Amino acid sequence: MTTEDFKRVAAEAALAHVEPGMKLGLGTGSTASIFIELLGEKVAQGLDVVGVPTSEATREIAERHNIPLTTLKDTPALDLTVDGADEIDPDLNLIKGGGGALLREKIVAFASKRMIVIADQSKLVDTLGAFPLPIEVVPFGKEPTLRAIRELIGELGVEGDVVLRRAEDGCPVVTDSGHVILDGHFRKIHNPKALAATLVGIPGVVEHGLFLDLAGLAIIAGPNGVQTLEPRGRSFADTARKIA
Numbered sequence: 075m076t077t078e079d080f081k082r083v084a085a086e087a088a089l090a091h092v093e094p095g096m097k098l099g100l101g102t103g104s105t106a107s108i109f110i111e112l113l114g115e116k117v118a119q120g121l122d123v124v125g126v127p128t129s130e131a132t133r134e135i136a137e138r139h140n141i142p143l144t145t146l147k148d149t150p151a152l153d154l155t156v157d158g159a160d161e162i163d164p165d166l167n168l169i170k171g172g173g174g175a176l177l178r179e180k181i182v183a184f185a186s187k188r189m190i191v192i193a194d195q196s197k198l199v200d201t202l203g204a205f206p207l208p209i210e211v212v213p214f215g216k217e218p219t220l221r222a223i224r225e226l227i228g229e230l231g232v233e234g235d236v237v238l239r240r241a242e243d244g245c246p247v248v249t250d251s252g253h254v255i256l257d258g259h260f261r262k263i264h265n266p267k268a269l270a271a272t273l274v275g276i277p278g279v280v281e282h283g284l285f286l287d288l289a290g291l292a293i294i295a296g297p298n299g300v301q302t303l304e305p306r307g308r309s310f311a312d313t314a315r316k317i318a
Contacts, residue, residue, distance in 0.1 A: 114139025
């Protein structure tokens with residue numbers, strides 16, 4: 075089986091957690107796209123759900139598969155978000171945002187009672203950081219913002235550099251919300267919570283790709299089949315958050 079096959083297996087397993095009448099957060103990225111495709115097949119068979127897309131790309135995929143959509147303005151509380159991840163550690167802390175949708179992904183995940191992350195086995199890591207950490211920043215003043223990030227992560231003892239993400243044409247990557255992305259090449263993030271707290275305290279930083287204490291279940295597919303992971307000491311049922 076290929077990596078794409080494993081992604082499909084994980085996405086199929088996540089469908090078992092979708093119930094009629096649910097309000098769903100629809101993630102962004104290659105694995106989330108497969109889930110949306112499979113969800114569209116269920117909708118065509120009569121499944122009654124409504125989704126909130128986390129990016130314009132996801133919106134296009136969902137519309138192509140005739141999935142009813144809503145907005146957080148009209149539906150501010152969601153039952154479940156299903157999304158992929160760039161890295162997943164044993165505590166179900168995530169790095170997300172490789173596709174540039176981290177801000178909307180985090181807003182939608184936070185608006186959901188529960189979050190399921192789906193991935194192939196290659197996304198499991200002992201320590202976050204090998205995948206560059208996306209940091210979404212306001213274009214105005216991005217240079218002093220970048221300088222502040224470099225200085226403060228140095229004080230935390232985080233090694234590596236932070237660079238502006240550019241597209242193939244050399245222009246800065248711009249998110250759906252009109253921001254730019256800095257990528258932190260840190261290799262290992264030993265204290266994700268400290269780094270997250272530092273980043274959100276820097277003026278100009280809109281959001282970062284550390285998704286901490288949000289995922290309640292990880293569905294991972296690999297050569298040995300499907301494994302499900304829950305946060306240490308908590309079951310998926312226990313991760314439901316009050317969002318009303």
